[in-house]
Amino acid sequence: MDQQLIEQCRRGNAFAQKRLFDRYANRLYRVCLRYVRHEPEAEEVLMNGFLNAFRAIGDFSYRDEAGLEAWLRRIMVNAALQHLRANRSLPAFHTEEAMATEPDNAPLPDSQLNAEAIMELVRQLPTGYRTVFNLYVLEGYSHREIAGQLSISENTSKSQLSKARALLQQLLVKQDHEAKQRRY
Numbered sequence: 601m602d603q604q605l606i607e608q609c610r611r612g613n614a615f616a617q618k619r620l621f622d623r624y625a626n627r628l629y630r631v632c633l634r635y636v637r638h639e640p641e642a643e644e645v646l647m648n649g650f651l652n653a654f655r656a657i658g659d660f661s662y663r664d665e666a667g668l669e670a671w672l673r674r675i676m677v678n679a680a681l682q683h684l685r686a687n688r689s690l691p692a693f694h695t696e697e698a699m700a701t702e703p704d705n706a707p708l709p710d711s712q713l714n715a716e717a718i719m720e721l722v723r724q725l726p727t728g729y730r731t732v733f734n735l736y737v738l739e740g741y742s743h744r745e746i747a748g749q750l751s752i753s754e755n756t757s758k759s760q761l762s763k764a765r766a767l768l769q770q771l772l773v774k775q776d777h778e779a780k781q782r783r784y
Contacts, residue, residue: 603662610657621650624669628676630719634734635680637723649679677739681749684727721771729764736761 608616625646632649633642653675660671722730735741735749736757743757750757 602665602668606657606660606662606668609654617650617654624672625650627669628672631673631676632680634719634722634738635677635731636683641683645680645683646676648683649676652679673739677735681731684731717775718772721768721775724771725764725767728760729767732757732760733764733768 605616605620609620628649629642629646632645633639636642636645649672653672656675660668662668722733725733731750732746735746736743741749743754743761746752746757747754752760
């Protein structure tokens with residue numbers, strides 16, 4: 601069914617494009633929201649991503665639904681990075697060549713957070729940390745690929761990831777502490 605939908609989209613069929621959008625928009629919106637903090641920005645990134653997808657759909661070779669979703673996710677990530685660059689939201693990363701260190705051994709939170717709560721904490725990270733964290737942890741890019749995408753060194757990517765993990769751990773501990781305080 602998806603292959604026929606893709607063929608119709610290639611021909612510019614607006615109904616097929618709408619069906620494809622409706623099928624994947626929620627999942628891909630969440631991808632966009634991981635990179636930008638505000639919902640209207642995420643909606644803009646989603647729309648631009650779908651426009652890019654419809655322009656490039658002629659070059660896409662359909663194998664299965666998982667491949668289609670992965671292709672669309674890549675387009676959304678690129679649209680989000682493009683949005684951050686255009687709005688100068690991506691910081692000038694520190695170009696220190698120091699190797700990244702792992703977060704310290706701070707106590708881990710006891711609470712059982714759901715995925716939405718954790719993603720809300722990730723959205724609180726500074727843009728550079730959040731971008732590298734998303735690309736590495738959630739999208740599976742290597743530090744070399746991230747460095748190429750963001751025009752930074754691999755060590756800067758590693759450092760940003762390390763700092764993102766440390767800050768995320770602090771946010772988790774803080775949230776856990778606040779939740780315990782509310783219970784008492």
